[in-house]
Amino acid sequence: xxxxxxxxxxxxKSTLITLLAREFESRSIPFLLTMEPGGxxxxxxxRRILLSQSSSLDDNAELFLFLADRAQHAAEIIRPALxxxxxxxxxxxxxxxxxxxxxxxxxxxxxxxxxxxxxxxxMIPDITLLLDLPAEEGLRRARRxxxxxxxxxSEGRFEAEEMAFHQRVRSGFLEIARLEPxxxxxxxxxxxxxxxxxxxxxxxxxxMNATAPHALSRDNIF
Ligand code: TYD
Numbered sequence: 416x417x418x419x420x421x422x423x424x425x426x427x428k429s430t431l432i433t434l435l436a437r438e439f440e441s442r443s444i445p446f447l448l449t450m451e452p453g454g455x456x457x458x459x460x461x462r463r464i465l466l467s468q469s470s471s472l473d474d475n476a477e478l479f480l481f482l483a484d485r486a487q488h489a490a491e492i493i494r495p496a497l498x499x500x501x502x503x504x505x506x507x508x509x510x511x512x513x514x515x516x517x518x519x520x521x522x523x524x525x526x527x528x529x530x531x532x533x534x535x536x537x538m539i540p541d542i543t544l545l546l547d548l549p550a551e552e553g554l555r556r557a558r559r560x561x562x563x564x565x566x567x568x569s570e571g572r573f574e575a576e577e578m579a580f581h582q583r584v585r586s587g588f589l590e591i592a593r594l595e596p597x598x599x600x601x602x603x604x605x606x607x608x609x610x611x612x613x614x615x616x617x618x619x620x621x622x623m624n625a626t627a628p629h630a631l632s633r634d635n636i637f
Contacts, residue, residue, distance in 0.1 A: 419508040422546030425557030450506035452484040489535035518587025546604035550581035
């Protein structure tokens with residue numbers, strides 16, 4: 416099963432992923448934790464460029480770096496893990512491209528969906544958990560975390576965007592969930608981590624006994 420976790424900055428993705436990993440371990444379910452950008456060897460270099468505040472990236476160049484990251488990550492990391500019967504838990508994936516480059520930067524969401532499908536050779540998540548939170552609250556949490564961890568300069572290019580950008584990104588994620596309710600589960604990220612985990616597990620449990628390891632794929636569309 417291919418599970419992605421999405422949400423704006425500071426929505427608590429990392430906390431949920433840590434709790435999910437513990438839950439999977441306790442149930443002896445084999446899984447791989449990974450992330451975008453930066454889940455592959457090439458991706459680590461791309462992540463540095465994409466998130467550094469000293470990069471002055473053209474919007475199109477930014478998009479193609481995210482897509483290059485996805486192409487390599489899908490081929491080298493995600494596909495082999497799924498083929499080996501593991502769950503893949505991925506921190507951000509194609510919905511982030513639609514939300515940030517589409518709703519945030521103003522590119523056409525339909526084009527972005529196709530471009531992402533092309534990059535990943537049609538591989539889409541079986542299920543997506545969207546952590547939803549007002550942009551103001553998410554940014555407040557993210558900036559506090561960056562201050563504590565000293566990551567503001569090296570990883571802050573998106574967090575430095577104006578509030579209206581983050582509000583558009585949040586609305587974009589909600590629009591994606593509205594269009595694909597079967598795949599995308601919206602979780603209220605203002606709850607406690609334990610409550611969020613419980614809600615997440617309610618969505619995942621029916622899939623844990625499924626026989627097909629990876630149900631959704633658009634492999635043959637190109
Ligand atoms: P990350 O560290 O994953 O986010 P967070 O700080 O929320 O944990 O940083 C990734 C950043 O890249 C995040 O701001 C969202 C952005 N992004 C895009 O704009 N497009 C994409 O396709 C992806 C995968 C991420």
